[in-house]
Amino acid sequence: MHGPILVFAESSGGEFRKSAFESVTEARRLADLSKTEVHALSIGHGVKGQASSLGKFGADKVSVVDDESLKLFHPDLYRQIALDLAKKISPSFILLPATSTGKDLAPRLAIHLNTVVAAECTELEIRNDELIATRPAYAGKVLLKVKMKGNPKVATLRPNVFTAKEVTPPISPRVESLSFEKQVTRMTVKEFVTHGARKQDLTEAGVIVSGGRGMGGPENYKILEDLANVMGGVVGASRASVDAGWRPHSDQVGQTGRTVSPTLYIACGISGAIQHRVGMINSKVIVAINKDPEAPIFGFADYGIVGDVFEVVPALTQEMRKYFGKN
Amino acid sequence: MRRVPDTAARIKIAPDGKSIVTSDAEFVINPYEEYALEQGVQLKEKHGGEVTVLTIGPEKSTSVILKALALGADKAVHLKAENFPDDPSAVARAIAAELKTVEFDVLLFGKKGVDDDNQQVGPMVAELLGIPCVTQIVKLDVSAGKAMAHREVEGGIIVVEATLPSAFTAEKDLTVPRYASLRELVAARKKPILVKEPQRFPVALEVVSVQYPPPRPPGRVLGKGVEAVPILVKVLHEEAKVI
Numbered sequence: 394m395h396g397p398i399l400v401f402a403e404s405s406g407g408e409f410r411k412s413a414f415e416s417v418t419e420a421r422r423l424a425d426l427s428k429t430e431v432h433a434l435s436i437g438h439g440v441k442g443q444a445s446s447l448g449k450f451g452a453d454k455v456s457v458v459d460d461e462s463l464k465l466f467h468p469d470l471y472r473q474i475a476l477d478l479a480k481k482i483s484p485s486f487i488l489l490p491a492t493s494t495g496k497d498l499a500p501r502l503a504i505h506l507n508t509v510v511a512a513e514c515t516e517l518e519i520r521n522d523e524l525i526a527t528r529p530a531y532a533g534k535v536l537l538k539v540k541m542k543g544n545p546k547v548a549t550l551r552p553n554v555f556t557a558k559e560v561t562p563p564i565s566p567r568v569e570s571l572s573f574e575k576q577v578t579r580m581t582v583k584e585f586v587t588h589g590a591r592k593q594d595l596t597e598a599g600v601i602v603s604g605g606r607g608m609g610g611p612e613n614y615k616i617l618e619d620l621a622n623v624m625g626g627v628v629g630a631s632r633a634s635v636d637a638g639w640r641p642h643s644d645q646v647g648q649t650g651r652t653v654s655p656t657l658y659i660a661c662g663i664s665g666a667i668q669h670r671v672g673m674i675n676s677k678v679i680v681a682i683n684k685d686p687e688a689p690i691f692g693f694a695d696y697g698i699v700g701d702v703f704e705v706v707p708a709l710t711q712e713m714r715k716y717f718g719k720n
Numbered sequence: 721m722r723r724v725p726d727t728a729a730r731i732k733i734a735p736d737g738k739s740i741v742t743s744d745a746e747f748v749i750n751p752y753e754e755y756a757l758e759q760g761v762q763l764k765e766k767h768g769g770e771v772t773v774l775t776i777g778p779e780k781s782t783s784v785i786l787k788a789l790a791l792g793a794d795k796a797v798h799l800k801a802e803n804f805p806d807d808p809s810a811v812a813r814a815i816a817a818e819l820k821t822v823e824f825d826v827l828l829f830g831k832k833g834v835d836d837d838n839q840q841v842g843p844m845v846a847e848l849l850g851i852p853c854v855t856q857i858v859k860l861d862v863s864a865g866k867a868m869a870h871r872e873v874e875g876g877i878i879v880v881e882a883t884l885p886s887a888f889t890a891e892k893d894l895t896v897p898r899y900a901s902l903r904e905l906v907a908a909r910k911k912p913i914l915v916k917e918p919q920r921f922p923v924a925l926e927v928v929s930v931q932y933p934p935p936r937p938p939g940r941v942l943g944k945g946v947e948a949v950p951i952l953v954k955v956l957h958e959e960a961k962v963i
Contacts, residue, residue, distance in 0.1 A: 496855070497843060497855045500840035504812060538931075539927050641893070642891070709953070
């Protein structure tokens with residue numbers, strides 16, 4: 394008999410994130426293989442009413458801590474809650490999303506549980522009763538298969554890689570509220586300030602329109618914004634354009650920026666240096682628009698157009714507007 | 721701080737299929753630690769004090785230590801080991817063991833190494849030392865025993881206040897690293913480097929195998945200029961089915 398699989402089901406503003414459903418789905422799959430239960434943990438404010446919805450994705454039990462002071466991720470308080478629960482239920486695995494929250498929380502838990510994290514996993518398998526995790530290193534230039542000694546095994550799952558799937562029939566999970574006493578901490582989480590109008594983060598976006606050195610200057614990103622808006626996507630950037638000061642670092646896709654996996658990635662005026670490539674190579678479909686037919690990006694894009702971005706992109710926006718207008 | 725292959729380096733898998741050949745790569749200070757170091761030097765320039773760089777690594781790490789000293793660090797501690805395990809928990813325990821006897825106000829890390837991408841050591845060390853840790857910061861202000869840090873998260877930033885001593889892990893936007901002048905590179909050779917053995921701890925993470933990611937199937941160029949645009953929309957809809 395194995396201990397349960399503990400899943401940190403991340404929420405934001407009282408709603409579960411997509412990554413919570415992805416993590417619970419993967420936990421369900423592993424639990425069926427190792428004949429154990431899925432025990433989800435939900436921490437936040439206004440999350441209690443949503444807790445049972447995790448049953449749709451396979452949670453057998455959901456522990457909830459709902460408190461005003463937990464509205465935003467607080468490393469010390471979240472760690473205290475998750476660690477107490479882990480000590481109580483002795484899980485075999487702990488799964489967290491590889492989001493800013495999960496990547497902060499996982500190592501804190503792991504070190505107190507005398508273990509380590511398999512970070513940003515893209516695949517988990519159970520072989521001879523052992524958990525083998527596949528994870529990219531060197532920004533995805535190689536894939537490592539790793540295993541961990543001791544128990545529990547802690548892994549973070551890269552968003553958009555695991556697919557959330559509802560179970561049939563849905564489970565009505567047992568929901569329990571955990572008692573919570575706010576510990577004294579030397580850290581105060583003050584506020585969340587949004588980056589402005591942009592609704593989605595690059596790591597969660599379905600469509601990304603990215604611009605590189607070929608955009609020529611910050612003022613020219615307007616044409617990319619227009620295309621992204623028509624398609625319900627967001628704008629990304631290459632390192633060259635971020636280093637030039639044209640775009641903020643939060644827009645950077647690549648080894649020292651974000652690793653993204655949208656359904657559609659449109660690279661405009663981007664040559665496709667390895668630094669950039671590793672950040673976007675897991676996109677489902679890659680389109681390249683570049684005036685240089687020899688640009689490396691054409692070597693790994695699914696579809697390419699050789700041409701001037703300042704002519705092709707506005708024409709594409711026009712065409713997409715027609716397309717989305719019709720559909 | 722650690723020594724890593726430059727991000728432009730090609731990465732080759734060793735014949736054993738479990739490790740990476742880095743012998744012909746160019747090595748640099750891990751970029752995220754360069755942002756952290758610059759932050760440390762800026763804090764020193766503003767508030768006084770001293771910046772110490774700490775590294776665990778082989779003899780060859782001396783080159784990146786000298787670089788850090790040229791970039792403004794005052795002294796270095798080199799926990800020298802030729803084959804220290806690439807295990808974040810063992811690294812964190814060795815660093816924490818070393819820091820237990822040291823007084824400091826601000827402990828800066830890079831958010832992750834650009835080699836193994838584990839992103840764990842900073843918060844692990846802080847947990848072992850029982851001090852606050854704010855990860856992925858893009859801004860840091862320190863005054864009167866307190867720090868105000870901006871942590872970059874999906875869609876925005878979270879503002880966190882922490883009592884010193886505190887740990888922080890640097891995101892790229894934290895600082896713009898300076899360049900070292902020839903004079904500073906020469907002066908760095910006179911700065912003290914304390915060389916010690918790191919403490920060893922059990923290893924929890926084991927690499928079973930290393931492989932290259934599967935290649936993408938070759939794509940195709942649809943045409944030149946605006947004439948190709950309607951074709952693109954058609955294939956995205958009918959063939960790729962993504963719109």
